[in-house]
Amino acid sequence: MINIPRYLLYVLICCAVGAPNAYAATVASVDRVTVHEGETFELSIVTDDGEPETSALQRDFDVLARSKSSQVNIVNGRMTKHNEWTLTLMPKRVGALEIPALRVGKDSTAPMRVQVISGASRANSLNGEIFLDVEVKPQTVFVQQQAIYTIRLWRAVEITDGGLSEPQADKLNIQRLGDDIKYSALRGNIRYQVIERRYAIFPQISGDMSIAAIELNGKVVEQRNSGMWRNDPFGAFFSQPLVRAVRVRSGELYLHVAPVPKDIGAATWLPATRLALSETWSPQPPVFRVGEPVTRTLTLYAMGQQAAQLPELTLDLPNAKLYPDQARLENTNDSAGINGMREQKIAIVATQEGQLELPAVQTAWWDTTLGKLQYATLPARTVTVGPGATSTYNSNSLPMPSDNNSVTRVFAPGEEAATGWRNVAFGLAALWLATVIVWLVSTQRGRIASGVQGVREAQRSRPSRLRSEVLKCAQSNDAAATRDALLRWAGAQWRHAPRTLPALAARVDNTRFTAALGALESSLYAPQAPAWDGNTFNAVFDTLSVHSDEPQVPEALPLPLLYPPDSKSGNS
Secondary structure (H helix, E strand, O other): OOOHHHHHHHHHHHHHOOOOOOOOOOEEEEOOOEEEOOEOEEEEEEEOOOOEOOHHHHHOEEEEEEEEEEEEEEEOOEEEEEEEEEEEEEEOOOEEEEEOOOEEOOEEOOOEEEEEEOOHHHHHHOOOOEEEEEEEEOOEEEOOOOEEEEEEEEEOOOEEEEEEOOOOOOOEEEEEEEEEEEEEEEEOOEEEEEEEEEEEEEEOOOEEEEEOOOEEEEEEEEEOOOOOOOOOOOHHHHOOOEEEEEEEEOOOEEEEEEOOOOOOOOOOOOEEOEEEEEEEEEOOOOOEEOOOEEEEEEEEEEEOEOHHHOOOOOOOOOOEEEEEOOOEEEEEEEOOEEEEEEEEEEEEEEOOOEEEEEOOEEEEEEEOOOOEEEEEEEOOEEEEEEOOOOOOOOOOOOOOOOOOOOOOOOOOOOOOOOOHHHHHHHHHHHHHHHHHHHHHHHHHHHHHHHHHHHHHHHHHHHHHHHHHHHHHHHHOOOHHHHHHHHHHHHHHHOOOOOOOHHHHHHHHOOHHHHHHHHHHHHHHHOOOOOOOOHHHHHHHHOOOOOOOOOOOOOOOOOOOOOOOOOOOOOOO
């Protein structure tokens, strides 16, 4: 039967190929699907709540032990709790035994089967207290197809300082799968502790291959209490255990590797148990506009195959520019074997409005279960590309004061005009205040004019300075620094400047400059792009002419006239 990681992988593949999403609150699995007579195995049940009812197991199994573990996860403030029940089962008879559906709270597990094999065929090798057992399945495979190599260490005594060798073979890629599985088994009235270790094997050439024997070197504990007085309860604390060295060797195995079928009719050879091809978009759903990037993520997931063997996922679009990112490769494994994943992100930048044809993406693979060629396909689609985003900005007009406005002073009845001496006092005070203002203005006017001139020169020199930075970075062939300098230069040219190179190409609308930006973008993001030539870029950028909408500082900042032009002070 399947275990938890393999079950979850089947669920992921079904979702990727369009099966309805489903979620099971209770999942059951076993650590092995093939059990020998007298061996124990473990049944794991993961559930949100509730305790499994095990009475239905009593017909074919003895429940020797049970344990429970809990896990609490908090994601985005939401807490989820899962309980895992582990049952140690001993089969009561030989044959295909069914683990029935078990009630857990409001849910039920799915029924499963285990195959119990008679141990009589190994009776001749069970006289020893410790021995090794090896097997490989299947024994006949194609080139690069996965086979599972299993080592079992049987011991009826305690081992210390043990070391187990690794499987060795020429032209075989061997990788260990997960952690060791431990269980007990009864053989010939002897109770053994068994350690099972598995490996994934990928042959690289065809022919008959041998896998060298596995060897165990260790020490067997003979006696723990060898004190002077054997009945002394404290003797075990002061005595050293008696040990003897042991060396156990397994048999040699052979693997037949068949060549790739000649009539396969596929460009690539990819043997796997299952394969799924899926896609995601950013943004989701995708919205295409001229000059704006849309990211398509293609994911290829294979069971029974390594990520390094998965083919490259490519696109061919005549009316768009493509910027593929570095592919992400990831391997996961469980007791059933290795599962590979290849994720490829591709930025698509449409170059013209209208209909954009996205061709079908197809990957051929060899189904090792059915023994025939299969295809994983994403169908072709047609998307509509809208115009690029253009921003229009209306300048805010400030209301100008009207020259026709006037204020008329109206005296109330009985109100008298100010006296002559009061008018004289106000006039003298106003004259003194005007004198102070003239002195302040005359001392600060040169400083203000100097500051305005400095601001005006800085505004005029900023685009020119940033343009020089772009040329300097490109001359050094530093693509990343050139991109950053280009975006800073664009920020000085336009108040609402583009923030990406494709957006900058759409703003400038210059064919040679667009091609130069495309080469720069490819050197930064394409996985196998040629070396970027900054001098070629400078030849295009140095002759580029753009219209800037940066606000200009006036040539002179007018100051208020405190005296008429014919004033004796000479200030104008």
